[in-house]
Amino acid sequence: MFDPTMEQTLVLIKPDALKNSLTGYVLSQLSEFHAGVRFAAAKIVYVNRILAEEHYAEHRGKAFYTSLLDYIQGKVHYPDAPIKRRVIALVYQGENAIKKIREIAGPTNPHVARDTKPGCIRALGTVVPIVDENGKIIAERMDNLIHASSSPQDAEREIKLWFRPVDIPPLM
Ligand code: GTP
């Protein structure tokens, strides 16, 4: 039987958060004290193209897709330091874990986050114009510090993508 206290969600601390030394802040905002959820798994991941494409499959073909793949792979924030390209992948667990963490993360667009939900994690993010070779703005990139699963179906798919079953303690 489904136990609501066991709901799991995937969080990624993205390369912009790592570069800006916001890891501690993010973890503290998502702590059991603040968020009412607990760790079920954690690891540092080098994100290859296949994983990036699979994670963001729903956005394939959109104007910002390629820049999104470069962003999650750390190529944008560490162009000259491949060794620093990584994300921190976490599984959190608890009642309403998906909703609670999305609340603390805030709106996708950091400008909207600042306007409508100051204090949320993504209010500290940035929106960066993407220009073509002639300098014309063709899209924008949302550097929004963390990823958080948006539904139980997404959470299940994403956790399976980022973690092996043995990475998650059995009682979790
Ligand atoms: P994630 O937690 O990263 O999945 O963000 P989200 O669930 O709030 O948004 P969504 O899954 O729709 O989009 C994934 C990522 O694509 C976002 O974090 C943004 O970086 C980027 N993105 C989504 N929608 C847009 C958009 O309309 N324009 C641009 N430029 N980027 C977008």
Ligand code: MG
């Ligand atoms: Mg999403």
